[in-house]
Amino acid sequence: MSRNETAWKEQPKFPSTHFVDTRIYTDKQIFREEQEKIFNKCWIIGCHESEIPNANDYRTFHHPGGAQLFMIRGEDMKVRAFYNICPHRGNTLLYDPVGNAKRITCIFHAWSFNPKGDCIDIPRGKEGYQERYDCKDAGLREVKSEVGYGGFVWVNVDDNSGPLKDYIGDALGLMEENLSMPLEVFTYHKAIVDSNYKLWHDTNSEFYHDYMHYFNRITGMLQPGYFDRQYKGYPNGHASVGSMEIKYDAYAGSKTRSVGWPGLAPGGWVLIDLFPGMTFNLRTSVLRMDTAIPLGPDKLIIEYRGLGLKSDTPEQRAERIRDHNTIWGPFGRNLHEDLLGVHGQGLAMREGSDSKWVLHGREENSTIHDEVGMRHFYAEWSKRMGRKAYDPFNDNKLA
Amino acid sequence: MTSKTLIDELIYRSALLMDSKDFAGFLDLCDPAFNYSITAYIPEIRKETAWLEQNKEGMKLLFDTLPRHNSDHASLSRHLTVYTVEQDEAAKQAKTISFLQAFKTSLDGGATELFAVGKVHDTISLSGDKPLLLSRNVRLETRLLGIGFHIPL
Ligand code: FES
Numbered sequence A: 001m002s003r004n005e006t007a008w009k010e011q012p013k014f015p016s017t018h019f020v021d022t023r024i025y026t027d028k029q030i031f032r033e034e035q036e037k038i039f040n041k042c043w044i045i046g047c048h049e050s051e052i053p054n055a056n057d058y059r060t061f062h063h064p065g066g067a068q069l070f071m072i073r074g075e076d077m078k079v080r081a082f083y084n085i086c087p088h089r090g091n092t093l094l095y096d097p098v099g100n101a102k103r104i105t106c107i108f109h110a111w112s113f114n115p116k117g118d119c120i121d122i123p124r125g126k127e128g129y130q131e132r133y134d135c136k137d138a139g140l141r142e143v144k145s146e147v148g149y150g151g152f153v154w155v156n157v158d159d160n161s162g163p164l165k166d167y168i169g170d171a172l173g174l175m176e177e178n179l180s181m182p183l184e185v186f187t188y189h190k191a192i193v194d195s196n197y198k199l200w201h202d203t204n205s206e207f208y209h210d211y212m213h214y215f216n217r218i219t220g221m222l223q224p225g226y227f228d229r230q231y232k233g234y235p236n237g238h239a240s241v242g243s244m245e246i247k248y249d250a251y252a253g254s255k256t257r258s259v260g261w262p263g264l265a266p267g268g269w270v271l272i273d274l275f276p277g278m279t280f281n282l283r284t285s286v287l288r289m290d291t292a293i294p295l296g297p298d299k300l301i302i303e304y305r306g307l308g309l310k311s312d313t314p315e316q317r318a319e320r321i322r323d324h325n326t327i328w329g330p331f332g333r334n335l336h337e338d339l340l341g342v343h344g345q346g347l348a349m350r351e352g353s354d355s356k357w358v359l360h361g362r363e364e365n366s367t368i369h370d371e372v373g374m375r376h377f378y379a380e381w382s383k384r385m386g387r388k389a390y391d392p393f394n395d396n397k398l399a
Numbered sequence B: 001m002t003s004k005t006l007i008d009e010l011i012y013r014s015a016l017l018m019d020s021k022d023f024a025g026f027l028d029l030c031d032p033a034f035n036y037s038i039t040a041y042i043p044e045i046r047k048e049t050a051w052l053e054q055n056k057e058g059m060k061l062l063f064d065t066l067p068r069h070n071s072d073h074a075s076l077s078r079h080l081t082v083y084t085v086e087q088d089e090a091a092k093q094a095k096t097i098s099f100l101q102a103f104k105t106s107l108d109g110g111a112t113e114l115f116a117v118g119k120v121h122d123t124i125s126l127s128g129d130k131p132l133l134l135s136r137n138v139r140l141e142t143r144l145l146g147i148g149f150h151i152p153l
């Protein structure tokens, strides 16, 4: 039976943990609070160590809290992270996404900095500032950074945050062995979508949507073991989904994979979602890592990285590239479907569209089609935001 | 020597057939040993990638399974301009470089936007009675491809 307006807005017949109010995906005020209370407090992946292998190599990063950053490897081989902004008149310091700079010189008035963030030259400093201001007043803003969990470069813009290992806890434990050898990013691309970052992370946190993927339906869902895969929640909003055997040869033209991954059973699949918007997805011969970077409540950048082993032969690497891009590249079979989904949600739930609820109500003993992964995320979200995901403005008429 | 017009026509016809989703017609323009790829250089990681790599059989399977996938149903208009044609008479082959602009037109309202630009590097077999595509490498300049696309360029 279709519903009238009252029924449409009535509280879903679930406990309040099992649905959210769609305003959490569209409201500007909520988005600003998320930047402040979530993104500016959490450890976020900025890049991978293999992107900056040599001394003085740098990589820029649009931090989801809003700050423009760059990560740079010093002469001492330590990676540090800084705001990509000149202390003089606020110019961008490093324009290229990647490069090598022993000396970072702002193009505007040539103030220079070293890879430790010290200001090392202010042209005609004495003449202009006399004794009032000099290099020691003009260091770059450094933010906390750590390298770990497969060689990723993590940043935290909160000077008072705890260490990365406290933030991750045991959440990456399922992949410990898989991440124990040196890795290398072999592919990278971005997508910009008019949608909310949580909707992308939700898609990465539920497998019920395998119905959307022809490839997954026939290689996974129709195969034994699929419905045994288990969700596990960890502190800080992280979650994992254990492995199963995938029948890759069930999809016409797709062969059983041979390169594989150390510690992963052939045809295995492990996925770990890290709060607030990062996903490690290990499948076939590839580790895929997503980073969701909101640009507003209704706009988002997703960074996609594909990683293999640093020790790969050219043949192994070529196979990993094929495995990744067949499914997850911009012309891959699955990624387009996932993006079509999140794009469609962005359309349907934009402000003023009179959307109301999103349901996270499936319970199947935490197995693959249970929606516990999303519920676990929103419990953490609500705690950090001090808002109820099902009633963010305390104005819903709830039973 | 094969006339340049015949080679140009093969390339232009390939775009027309792909635009009209006549995939069988497109494959008829391809040699049995045909290989297709979409590649790009990724400056952020200073590496090459191949977004799509298929032989003729793989292309046919890809086309055949398209209806089973959920896809953006916008149409694509491919504009090719043949820049250079180099014939190797001994090898009975030609190598060509064309410029590609691909435009996406939405179903709802028909708005057209630029989807991608790049160069198309074709190798064309001239050993039969008509020129056939032996390989096509679409070398993309554009890397921000929105929600992506299921159909090759
Ligand atoms: S703005 Fe950078 S030196 Fe002036």
Ligand SMILES: [Fe+2]
Residues within 6 Å of the ligand: A203, A209, A213, A334, A338
């Ligand atoms: Fe998916």
